[in-house]
Amino acid sequence: MRFLGRTCLIVLSLLPAVSTQRDGSSVVGSDQPLIASPGEDVTLPCHITPSLSAVNMDIRWFRENINILVHLYEDQKDQTDVQDSDYQGRTDLSKLGLLGGILSLTLRNLRPSDSGVYSCYATDGVWDGQGKTELIVRALGTQPSISMDSTQGEQTWLVCRSEGWSPEPEVIWRDRDGNNVTSLSNTTVLRVSQGLLSVSSYIKIKQQSNVFSCLVRSKTPKPDWESKLHISSEYHMFVD
Incomplete structure (x- = not known):
């Protein structure tokens, strides 16, 4: 009886230490957005720190809100039947990585519609934590083309078109002196095949010799596309 009493005292004294260790752990995602292209594979980073086995935890990956279930690991296996x-x-969630608290998720064959903020949530029923990672699926569209859309009186519409973008690009118009005249334009964006975007931007000009340039620029770091339209007084057009 004395032996049992001592054993119980030892177990009780250890419980607060285990609880404190869990309370001090947190789930960490990425503080920088991940940028990838359509068709590529990417691994969304997430881990528990300090390192803690997640084999017996429930792990839920979702995008934007909890209703868009990207991946669920529960009862020590992937629950693919409830996946979006x-x-x-x-x-794919690495089962070997779970031993070291690695919750990173591999997402294959990226689509433009995959862009968004992903959350990684882990819980053991008592402790829980959540980390976030932003994914940007970026596609550089086609070289923009500038054409004359219509002529009415002394005013002419020019239209700059480019397609195949993700996410939505920025369109900048400049005149021959390099002045930014984008405020005089109207731009429409349409979603076409495979979730990519088509851009059309219109601007009015007067009947006079001028040079207009249309710059279509990604809002994430990437080379820009630019086209120039030389307009003579006789409306002979040359596109670079």
Whole structure:
């Protein structure tokens, strides 16, 4: 009886230490957005710090809100039947990584629609934590083309078109002196095949010799596309 009493005292004295260790752990994502291209594979980083085995935890990956379930690991296995249909067959959670608290998710064959903020949530029923990672699926569109859309009286519409963008690009118009005249333009954006975007930007000009340039620029670091239109007084057009 004395032996049992001492054993109970030892176990009780250890419980607060285990609880404190869990309370001090947190789930960490990425503080920098990940930038990738359509068709590529990417690994969304997430881990528990300090390192802690997540094999027996429930792990949920979701995008933007909890209703868009990207991946669910529960009862020590992947629950693919409840996965959002857009992600079925495209995700992988390393079971070996779970031993060291690595919760990173591999997402294959990226689509423009995959862009967004992803959350990684882990819980053991008592402790829980959540980290976030932003993914930008970026596609550089086509070289923009400038054409004369219509002529009415002394005014003419020019239109600058480019397609195949993700996310939505920025359009900048300049005159021959380099002045930014974008405020005089109207731009429309349409979503076309595979979730990519088509851009059309219109601007009015007067009947006079001039040079207009249309710059279509990605809002994330990437080379820009630019086209220039030389307009003579006789409306003979040359596109660079």
